[in-house]
Amino acid sequence: xxxxxxxxxxxxxxxxxxxxxxxxxxxxxxxxxxxxxxxxxxxxxxxxxxxxxxxxxxxxxxxxxxxxxxxxxxxxxxxxxxxxxxxxxxxxxxxxxxxxxxxxxxxxxxxxxxxxxxxxxxxxxxxxxxxxxxxxxxxxxxxxxxxxxxxxxxxxxxxxxxxxxxxxxxxxxxxxxxxxxxxxxxxxxxxxxxxxxxxxxxxxxxxxxxxxxxxxxxxxxxxxxxxxxxxxxxxxxxxxxxxxxxxxxxxxxxxxxxxxxxxxxxxxxxxxxxxxxxxxxxxxxxxxxxxxxxxxxxxxxxxxxxxxxxxxxxxxxxxxxxxxxxxxx
Amino acid sequence: xxxxxxxxxxxxxxxxxxxxxxxxxxxxxxxxxxxxxxxxxxxxxxxxxxxxxxxxxxxxxxxxxxxxxxxxxxxxxxxxxxxxxxxxxxxxxxxxxxxxxxxxxxxxxxxxxxxxxxxxxxxxxxxxxxxxxxxxxxxxxxxxxxxxxxxxxxxxxxxxxxxxxxxxxxxxxxxxxxxxxxxxxxxxxxxxxxxxxxxxxxxxxxxxxxxxxxxxxxxxxxxxxxxxxxxxxxxxxxxxxxxxxxxxxxxxxxxxxxxxxxxxxxxxxxxxxxxxxxxxxxxxxxxxxxxxxxxxxxxxxxxxxxxxxxxxxxxxxxxxxxxxxxxxx
Numbered sequence: 096x097x098x099x100x101x102x103x104x105x106x107x108x109x110x111x112x113x114x115x116x117x118x119x120x121x122x123x124x125x126x127x128x129x130x131x132x133x134x135x136x137x138x139x140x141x142x143x144x145x146x147x148x149x150x151x152x153x154x155x156x157x158x159x160x161x162x163x164x165x166x167x168x169x170x171x172x173x174x175x176x177x178x179x180x181x182x183x184x185x186x187x188x189x190x191x192x193x194x195x196x197x198x199x200x201x202x203x204x205x206x207x208x209x210x211x212x213x214x215x216x217x218x219x220x221x222x223x224x225x226x227x228x229x230x231x232x233x234x235x236x237x238x239x240x241x242x243x244x245x246x247x248x249x250x251x252x253x254x255x256x257x258x259x260x261x262x263x264x265x266x267x268x269x270x271x272x273x274x275x276x277x278x279x280x281x282x283x284x285x286x287x288x289x290x291x292x293x294x295x296x297x298x299x300x301x302x303x304x305x306x307x308x309x310x311x312x313x314x315x316x317x318x319x320x321x322x323x324x325x326x327x328x329x330x331x332x333x334x335x336x337x338x339x340x341x342x343x344x345x346x347x348x349x350x351x352x353x354x355x356x357x358x359x360x361x362x363x364x365x366x367x368x369x370x371x372x373x374x375x376x377x378x379x380x381x382x383x384x385x386x387x388x389x390x391x392x393x394x395x396x397x398x399x400x401x402x403x404x405x406x407x408x409x410x411x412x413x414x415x416x417x418x419x420x421x422x423x424x
Numbered sequence: 425x426x427x428x429x430x431x432x433x434x435x436x437x438x439x440x441x442x443x444x445x446x447x448x449x450x451x452x453x454x455x456x457x458x459x460x461x462x463x464x465x466x467x468x469x470x471x472x473x474x475x476x477x478x479x480x481x482x483x484x485x486x487x488x489x490x491x492x493x494x495x496x497x498x499x500x501x502x503x504x505x506x507x508x509x510x511x512x513x514x515x516x517x518x519x520x521x522x523x524x525x526x527x528x529x530x531x532x533x534x535x536x537x538x539x540x541x542x543x544x545x546x547x548x549x550x551x552x553x554x555x556x557x558x559x560x561x562x563x564x565x566x567x568x569x570x571x572x573x574x575x576x577x578x579x580x581x582x583x584x585x586x587x588x589x590x591x592x593x594x595x596x597x598x599x600x601x602x603x604x605x606x607x608x609x610x611x612x613x614x615x616x617x618x619x620x621x622x623x624x625x626x627x628x629x630x631x632x633x634x635x636x637x638x639x640x641x642x643x644x645x646x647x648x649x650x651x652x653x654x655x656x657x658x659x660x661x662x663x664x665x666x667x668x669x670x671x672x673x674x675x676x677x678x679x680x681x682x683x684x685x686x687x688x689x690x691x692x693x694x695x696x697x698x699x700x701x702x703x704x705x706x707x708x709x710x711x712x713x714x715x716x717x718x719x720x721x722x723x724x725x726x727x728x729x730x731x732x733x734x735x736x737x738x739x740x741x742x743x744x745x746x747x748x749x750x751x752x753x
Contacts, residue, residue: 136648269652270645275667277655308637311673316599318647319465323598325654326606338604344640 118151119227123219123420124263125204125411126211127287127381128255131342131372132320138211138255139265141287142413144204146212147423148179148219150227153195158184165202174198178213178244179220185243186224196224205409207298208291209375211256217244218260222420234261234419235276249298256375263419265328282331285415286390287381288368290359290397293407294378296352301376304348316343333369333385340370340383349373355404356380359397366396387412447480448556452548452749453592454533454740455540456616456710457584460671460701461649467540467584468594470616471742473533475541476752477508477548479556482524487512494531503527507542507573508549514572515553525553534738536627537620538704540585546573547589551749563590563748564605578627585704592748594657611660614744615719616710617697619688619726622736623707625681630705633677645672662698662714669699669712678702684733685709688726695725716741 124140153159158174174180179200187194198220206212221240225232241257258266258276265279320339327335350356353373363371363382367389371382380397384390394410401408453469482488487503503509508529516523527549535541550569554561570586587595587605594608652668655661679685682702692700692711696718700711709726713719723739730737 132647133651134647135644136651267648267651267655269648269655269664269668275652275664277652277659277664279655280659305640307640309640309643311634311636311638314638314643314646314673315464317643318461318463318650319596319598321647321651322462322465322596322654323604323606325651326596326598326608326658329655329658330606335598335604335606339598344643 116227118149119223120147120149120423121219121223121226121420122147122423123215123222123260124416125215125289126256126259127289127374128211128253128259129345129373129375130265130324131340131346131370132317132324133267134317134342134345135255136268137265137321137324138259138268139281139287140259140263140416140419141289141411142416143411144210146203146215146219147201148216148223149199149201150183150220150223151197152227153197155195155197156193157195158187159195159197161197161199163200163202166206169206170200170202176247177216178248179216181247182217182221182240182244183224186221186237186240189240192228194228196227205291207295209296209373209377209379210289210291211260211375213248214241214245214256214260217241217248218257218420220244222261226422237261238274238276259416259419261419264415264417267325279325279328281328281415281417282333282336284386286384286387287411287413287415288363288371288384288390288393288397289374289379289381289411290394290401291379291409291411292353292355292401294353296377298376301349301352304352305345306348309344313343316341336383337369340372342372346372349377353377353380355400355406359400362396362400363393366392368393383415387414445556447478448552449476449478449752450548450552450555450749451476451752452544452551452589453745454544454618455585455588456618456703457540457582457588458674458702458704459594459653460669460675460699461646461653462596463646463671463674464584465597466594466650466653467588467597468610468616469588469592469745469748470618470740471745472740473539475532475544475548476530477545477552478528478530479512479549479552480526481556482526484524484526485522486524487516488524488526490526490528492529492531495535498535499529499531505576506545507577508545510576511546511550511569511573512553515550515566515569518569521557523557525556534620536624538625538702538706538708539618539620540589540704542577543570543574543585543589546570546577546586547749549573551590555751566590567603567605588748590748593744593746596654608654608657610657610744610746611662611665613715615713615716616740616742616744617692617700617713617719617722617726618703618708618710618740619723619730620708620738620740621682621684621730623682625706627705630678630681633681634674635677638673642672645670665712666698669701671701675701678706682706682709684729684735688729691725691729692722695721697722712744716743
């Protein structure tokens with residue numbers, strides 16, 4: 096089918112312009128933000144789970160939400176209250192495009208799980224409208240619109256989920272003011288295990304539990320590890336990645352909100368994980384592994400911990416996503 | 425002459441064993457530690473200035489210091505009180521080598537300047553004894569002995585000067601406990617300008633002026649920049665290096681001890697520098713530039729500031745050193 100096809104390039108994807116379709120279906124990945132030592136600055140995308148957005152051109156101007164599936168009725172059908180809806184709206188408004196679109200959103204991941212659910216919808220939405228209109232904006236050009244969606248969802252325009260959701264791979268938010276986003280080359284065959292336990296963690300509580308001041312000596316340990324993690328990813332040095340996946344500042348505070356976290360982490364490392372931590376502000380836990388078979392063992396080991404605790408959980412195993420959003424049809 | 429020749433490799437130098445000489449002369453580079461955001465974790469070596477160590481095998485066991493030049497008589501001739509002497513002593517002791525060596529040390533840089541003077545001597549000393557004995561230890565193997573020299577000089581076994589002095593290039597000290605040192609691939613043709621103003625800064629004062637606690641939000645800015653700087657160096661992205669060369673935590677405190685610092689920094693950036701900051705704990709100021717002609721202009725611009733202030737200074741221009749110690753003869 097004649098859809099825009101993606102060419103992969105290093106810093107930012109480039110797209111070939113092909114004839115404009117009437118409708119489009121786009122997948123965008125879930126993301127892990129706050130990658131251990133990289134609190135607020137480092138995130139990555141995974142191949143599973145993720146959200147899907149279907150868009151169709153209509154005669155009615157603006158954005159209409161036709162249907163949302165997989166959210167158990169929790170999300171509003173008002174496009175101004177939906178992260179994908181607002182991202183598409185801001186895109187159309189910014190470019191002065193006088194078109195109407197009707198959206199169907201398939202939530203294929205749990206809400207409030209710390210997996211960048213709102214970011215996946217925003218990224219899918221803004222990528223879908225761009226490609227539906229036969230346009231070619233790059234990930235960095237689409238990022239501000241997806242960040243508007245995050246603003247609706249979180250009250251602040253974070254980029255550590257929408258960044259990796261749009262770019263794929265590991266993404267460093269070097270600075271927010273001005274916005275400076277760097278795609279970090281990532282080893283192939285890096286797999287993730289994500290465990291989402293049935294625990295409620297309010298983002299607000301996860302924020303409030305953090306101290307406003309931290310010891311300088313801990314901050315130095317943390318930025319040594321950030322340097323090591325970035326270098327490890329770029330050198331494809333799994334040992335260095337593993338040694339750098341440490342968080343001496345945020346994790347010790349937030350783990351209090353997550354029963355079973357330390358036990359699951361211990362079992363994951365025993366099962367061969369490179370390392371990991373809390374995904375976003377939780378409750379999901381992520382681990383990185385050198386291959387799929389290890390990632391599966393890590394999932395089984397963590398799942399057993401939560402089974403013993405009598406806490407239900409979902410486990411996702413996938414390769415680290417390196418493509419960002421993709422057109423499904 | 426039949427000296428060990430160095431083969432350059434990526435992580436750590438490897439050496440070809442050649443017949444043992446009776447004496448050796450080694451150069452080791454000055455180093456910039458606390459590279460802006462990389463306080464305590466990131467340093468790099470420069471081609472100028474640096475120290476020279478001459479060693480000669482003698483019949484008298486242990487280490488004897490024959491002469492020190494360039495120190496204005498400030499350094500002790502007691503090998504147990506000299507950073508190069510102690511490094512050589514620890515090396516011989518560790519390997520149970522029952523040889524005697526006589527050392528001449530040529531200090532070719534100012535003492536107490538924030539340029540890793542003691543580290544250059546230690547690195548030159550331990551590299552010289554290794555090669556004089558026809559041995560082949562790598563930089564990472566020599567590092568602990570050079571750190572013993574730093575312990576004498578500073579009272580703590582820092583590695584952010586001796587690391588780059590031995591490895592060359594940019595070196596990340598990811599962790600001290602356990603010691604984890606990473607050589608960061610560095611763009612070719614990166615030049616430094618170092619200005620050493622005639623200001624006394626006691627390392628103790630420079631330490632005491634730092635807060636024990638810092639705002640978490642500043643720490644996040646700092647580790648975003650550390651990630652950006654490592655990525656920028658490895659991607660050879662001069663723009664990213666430039667944007668990441670920021671220190672929101674240490675510099676604002678220590679600059680108080682350095683009259684003219686902000687003016688010199690401003691003029692350096694105006695003259696085209698990528699960025700820079702305080703070298704070590706000062707008083708030297710470093711700047712990085714994309715080529716030699718810019719580095720020269722940057723030096724002139726900073727020198728003019730100190731001339732106006734009536735403060736004398738020395739300026740060094742050189743390529744970032746990528747080789748570590750070299751055998752001169």
